[in-house]
Amino acid sequence: MKKLVEILPDKQALIDRSLALVLEKIDNALAEREFCTIALSGGSTPKPLYEALAEQPLPWEKIHVFWGDERYVSPDHPDSNQRMARLAWLDRVPLPPENIHPAPTDSQDPALDASRYEEEIRQWFGVPAHSLPVFDIVLLGMGDDGHTASLFPRTEALTVSDRCITVGDKDGQPRITFTAPLIDRSRAVIFVVAGESKRPALRQVFAPSADPMEYPSRLIQPEGELWWLLDRAAGEELQPARI
Numbered sequence: 422m423k424k425l426v427e428i429l430p431d432k433q434a435l436i437d438r439s440l441a442l443v444l445e446k447i448d449n450a451l452a453e454r455e456f457c458t459i460a461l462s463g464g465s466t467p468k469p470l471y472e473a474l475a476e477q478p479l480p481w482e483k484i485h486v487f488w489g490d491e492r493y494v495s496p497d498h499p500d501s502n503q504r505m506a507r508l509a510w511l512d513r514v515p516l517p518p519e520n521i522h523p524a525p526t527d528s529q530d531p532a533l534d535a536s537r538y539e540e541e542i543r544q545w546f547g548v549p550a551h552s553l554p555v556f557d558i559v560l561l562g563m564g565d566d567g568h569t570a571s572l573f574p575r576t577e578a579l580t581v582s583d584r585c586i587t588v589g590d591k592d593g594q595p596r597i598t599f600t601a602p603l604i605d606r607s608r609a610v611i612f613v614v615a616g617e618s619k620r621p622a623l624r625q626v627f628a629p630s631a632d633p634m635e636y637p638s639r640l641i642q643p644e645g646e647l648w649w650l651l652d653r654a655a656g657e658e659l660q661p662a663r664i
């Protein structure tokens with residue numbers, strides 16, 4: 422794993438740097454393969470990044486979009502990660518509909534929808550059971566409690582090692598989420614984290630030792646590159662020497 426940490430002066434600089442890095446990784450992927458695969462994060466932080474991506478002249482037919490996690494709501498619900506990404510980015514560019522791979526949330530059975538998403542991902546990548554596909558880019562955020570994707574502290578999802586997709590548990594509410602082993606197969610994992618409220622969790626995530634069951638972002642140790650892009654409000658306490 423190659424770990425790279427950057428602390429940007431403010432939120433705008435964080436978004437500008439995230440955009441530049443995502444564009445670089447898309448370029449790298451397309452130089453080596455026919456398609457670029459990117460898994461999106463949800464929450465509030467990445468919205469301006471998605472708006473910026475919507476302005477880019479990209480070869481959209483070669484870009485395939487998935488979601489690293491999804492709230493268990495319909496795609497038109499205000500909490501839907503898919504809805505946010507569509508409004509900010511995907512509906513504004515000529516991305517072929519078949520290149521958009523949302524997590525299903527419509528069967529009333531989160532475990533069934535998790536296996537449906539797993540099956541779709543396996544089929545698209547042509548990967549059999551017991552092996553994991555490799556995404557070019559996985560974008561991640563981190564919650565104030567140290568969760569990432571929908572891998573919440575002290576939940577069963579953290580222990581899943583034999584699947585790509587599982588059911589996360591946000592205070593009793595189900596979510597669909599990539600598992601840590603799937604994220605860890607990626608070529609580039611990019612955390613984009615902003616705001617002072619993230620400092621306590623970041624302290625633990627970057628500590629020499631702490632329990633990953635308490636701070637799930639610590640679980641993410643990809644085979645490829647691990648990027649932590651932080652604004653100063655979030656990363657203030659992280660001295661380069663300690664990272």
Ligand SMILES: O=C1O[C@H](COP(=O)(O)O)[C@@H](O)[C@H](O)[C@H]1O
Nearest residue numbers: 462463464465466562563564570
């Ligand atoms: O619930 C979620 O939260 C995290 C962090 O979101 P943010 O609002 O603090 O940026 C996000 O990464 C995850 O995808 C989302 O479902």
